[in-house]
Amino acid sequence: MKAVKSAVISAKEQLEIRSFPLPGLGRGEMLIKVEMCGICGSDLHIFRGDWGEPYPLIPGHEFIGRVAQMGEGAAERHQVRIGDRVAVEMILPCWECEYCKAGRYNLCLQDRSEGRQYGCNISMTRAPSLYGGWSEYLFVPPNAIVHRIPEHVPLRRAVLVEPLAVAVRAVHLTPPRLGDCVAVIGAGPIGLLTAVAAKAAGAGCVILVGTREERLALGKELAADFAVDFRQENAREKVRAYSGGRGADIVFETAGTVSGQIDSLHYARTAGVVNYVGLTGNKTVPIHTDAEMTFKEVKLQTSFLSAGAYQAAIRIISGGRYPIEKLITHEFSLDQAYRGLQCAANRDEKAIKVILVPDLSE
Incomplete structure (x- = not known):
């Protein structure tokens, strides 16, 4: 055997x-x-x-x-x-x-x-x-x-279908309207793929917030219109400037850090949406709900895993645009x-x- x-x-x-x-x-x-x-x-x-x-x-x-x-x-x-x-x-x-x-x-x-x-x-x-x-x-x-998986899809692209499906599910749960400004927090694989999924869904502007020059550069090559290194720049001011002074319509937090989940609420416009995609590893996230959520009527959504999203992810990788x-x-x-x-x-x-x-x- x-x-x-x-x-x-x-x-x-x-x-x-x-x-x-x-x-x-x-x-x-x-x-x-x-x-x-x-x-x-x-x-x-x-x-x-x-x-x-x-x-x-x-x-x-x-x-x-x-x-x-x-x-x-x-x-x-x-x-x-x-x-x-x-x-x-x-x-x-x-x-x-x-x-x-x-x-x-x-x-x-x-x-x-x-x-x-x-x-x-x-x-x-x-x-x-x-x-x-x-x-x-x-x-x-x-x-x-x-x-x-269609045979024409390169193996090194096909292997990313699951993390892309995680990103697609998040976008399905909080979909951008055509032309919406989307901020993605975290320039790791899920963040980079969320930028792709948001752009594929019709986002007019995608702002990638993270660190590491090579990751931010790749984000712009793939789908992001703007990239912000929050260690070098005032990310809140940059997101507001790139979004026409309002803040992002939708914010996807993919880094799974306590600071990232707190800051995501600051990047959203009044009546905007924040979607927590990243996992902190059971860390507690302190949020001042009055000022950061209720007074702005910010909607908080979470997204877990990849259910119902593989089909769209496969269509994206099959198309070859990204x-x-x-x-x-x-x-x-x-x-x-x-x-x-x-x-x-x-x-x-x-x-x-x-x-x-x-x-x-x-």
Whole structure:
């Protein structure tokens, strides 16, 4: 029986390489041969144990791969064939609770009780263990949501479909009207992709607020009209100036920092909207609601994960207008997973997006 190599977070801040047997498949089940998997900021939170993770687990939810094996009925269930390149949504809905039935499966009640997020909260003790993208193969159960990726899409663009879908969901929840001014706080991968999603949705002006010259420059190359380094400039004044003196119509906070979430409220115009997309890792955010929200009637929205957004994300990457593959700065093999995680965490060598490639030679 073939052995499957996977990177496993076995305990808080402990990462190791393990082997698993290639599982047999039941009705509607598939195996995906992972081609690439991104390293996300959430992976660092999981590695640090910020959310009470069910160790041991295989991390990785930003994966792309090809259908390798299918059980009986899987082709009809998932509408794919052997060899198709696919993205599998990172949420495994129960399809039974009220939220799944309403299409808001990112809020699945069973996810809270048993874990239904690939690479995030499914312990490898759950058979057949392969529920994370930092692995040579990924198990796909019948309840998974599978999307075929057009063959013309470059692999380094296709691997970004999940983080792009996170950005698309946020924009779907607080969509700009044609010509609206949008501010995006945070110039990391999610922030850069949110700028793309906002521009694709019709934003007239996108202001990217963050740090690091190379990230802000890439943001302008992709979709941002203006870039503001808040460490070098008065970001509140710049956002107001670029928005015609009013403030942004919509502000997306993607950095997941306490200061970023506080400042986002300052960047919004009166009667504007602020959408919290970033995760702070359970940090408390102090907000003076009277002055920063109520007196301005600012609407606060939150956005969690990527439900209902993969289709639009795939259309964006298929169109080719936005060269989002330029986010990828570093590649590591599966055996180098710890190095890749540290590279992403420390932003070594101006890292923006770090990916793991299971077949990459050392």
